Amino acid sequence: MTLRDILNKLLGQQKTSASTARERLQLVLAHDRSDLSPELLDQMKREILEVVSKYVEINIDEGAVSLETEDRMTALVANLPIKRSLPTTNSGVDS
Amino acid sequence: MATNTRIILICSGKGGVGKTTLTANLGIALARQGAKTAVLDADFGLRNLDLLLGLENRIVYTAQEVLEESCRLDQALVKHKQEPNLALLPAGNPRMLDWLKPEDMQRIVSMLSDQFDYVLIDCPAGVEDGFKNAVSATKEAIIVTNPEVSAVRDADRVIGLLNTHGVNPVQLVLNRVRPKMIASQEMLSVDDVTDILALPLLGLVLEDEQVIVSTNRGEPLTLTGSNSPAARCYSNIARRMQGEDIPLLDPSKEGSGMRDKFIRLMQTKIF
Ligand SMILES: Nc1ncnc2c1ncn2[C@@H]1O[C@H](COP(=O)(O)OP(=O)(O)O)[C@@H](O)[C@H]1O
Numbered sequence: 267m268t269l270r271d272i273l274n275k276l277l278g279q280q281k282t283s284a285s286t287a288r289e290r291l292q293l294v295l296a297h298d299r300s301d302l303s304p305e306l307l308d309q310m311k312r313e314i315l316e317v318v319s320k321y322v323e324i325n326i327d328e329g330a331v332s333l334e335t336e337d338r339m340t341a342l343v344a345n346l347p348i349k350r351s352l353p354t355t356n357s358g359v360d361s
Numbered sequence: 362m363a364t365n366t367r368i369i370l371i372c373s374g375k376g377g378v379g380k381t382t383l384t385a386n387l388g389i390a391l392a393r394q395g396a397k398t399a400v401l402d403a404d405f406g407l408r409n410l411d412l413l414l415g416l417e418n419r420i421v422y423t424a425q426e427v428l429e430e431s432c433r434l435d436q437a438l439v440k441h442k443q444e445p446n447l448a449l450l451p452a453g454n455p456r457m458l459d460w461l462k463p464e465d466m467q468r469i470v471s472m473l474s475d476q477f478d479y480v481l482i483d484c485p486a487g488v489e490d491g492f493k494n495a496v497s498a499t500k501e502a503i504i505v506t507n508p509e510v511s512a513v514r515d516a517d518r519v520i521g522l523l524n525t526h527g528v529n530p531v532q533l534v535l536n537r538v539r540p541k542m543i544a545s546q547e548m549l550s551v552d553d554v555t556d557i558l559a560l561p562l563l564g565l566v567l568e569d570e571q572v573i574v575s576t577n578r579g580e581p582l583t584l585t586g587s588n589s590p591a592a593r594c595y596s597n598i599a600r601r602m603q604g605e606d607i608p609l610l611d612p613s614k615e616g617s618g619m620r621d622k623f624i625r626l627m628q629t630k631i632f
């Protein structure tokens with residue numbers, strides 16, 4: 267974000283179009299580079315959330331699984347705030 | 362016989378970003394700097410390189426006849442009258458696309474390598490067969506793009522493909538740069554594009570009406586010794602290719618008045 271973007275925000279104006287272009291490109295390239303279709307990505311997200319919620323109680327509303335890209339490397343980034351771990355987790359391992 | 366011929370593919374993904382214009386101008390600029398240079402029109406579907414170089418009326422044979430062995434390479438090469446270090450190998454009939462294979466491109470390029478220091482290949486748009494044939498014959502590549510979302514996205518796709526084919530180095534030329542629009546942050550900046558594509562910048566070319574004038578005449582800007590903005594950019598790129606250390610033009614550093622300073626301040630990235 268540039269100084270102008272911040273000023274625009276304070277003045278209630280739109281972001282500059284270069285900023286928007288940058289953000290849109292980063293998002294679309296993360297997808298292009300991973301070669302994942304939006305449907306597959308959605309399915310993967312759902313399954314990841316399912317698996318994770320077997321072990322910990324997560325705040326799904328605040329959680330996010332997304333693709334990010336930098337230096338031609340694409341990363342799957344999951345940010346899932348944990349409410350608490352579920353008691354079943356350990357018992358499964360012990361038995 | 363040139364032993365260390367540099368074979369360079371000039372490609373973009375998206376059409377209309379300035380590949381052919383760059384090929385013509387770099388070809389002439391390199392030739393003027395004393396390098397024996399061949400430009401190969403590999404855009405068999407929509408050939409234009411002959412027109413930009415003003416050589417359209419001097420074509421007798423093309424790459425097609427060379428491949429069919431119905432003429433020798435030197436019969437097909439069109440030497441530029443004012444710049445004899447430059448020769449064009451014209452594209453054949455668009456129907457060549459039906460039968461041309463990677464091996465054919467490799468054969469042509471290897472024939473050219475015997476005689477020239479540089480072989481610049483003007484690549485067709487897209488990522489289909491025409492592109493793949495051309496890629497198979499090259500060692501290095503220049504990606505041409507514009508500071509626009511669609512051109513950058515397509516460039517990214519092509520860079521991925523060049524990486525898989527082991528083409529190296531791949532460098533970037535950012536064409537049609539408008540410093541005023543960048544200053545008002547209504548155009549992606551040079552840094553934005555190099556960051557996103559993660560490529561080294563070979564150079565940028567300013568938006569310049571003279572490009573159109575020179576195209577009308579069939580005389581590339583680098584031929585006429587023009588001092589227009591794009592002409593300077595093209596010859597700087599050619600000199601960098603030859604290993605000269607020419608500083609990059611920084612559009613945001615153009616101008617030193619109060620207004621320019623303010624504009625620059627507003628471009629400061631906070632996070
Ligand atoms: N730096 C520039 N300034 C202004 N016009 C340009 C510039 N570079 C290219 N053009 C114009 O853009 C159009 C497409 O260029 P061209 O070289 O044919 O692209 P490509 O070969 O990638 O399809 C042409 O009309 C050309 O004159």
Ligand SMILES: [Mg+2]
Nearest residue numbers: 380381404409
């Ligand atoms: Mg072209």
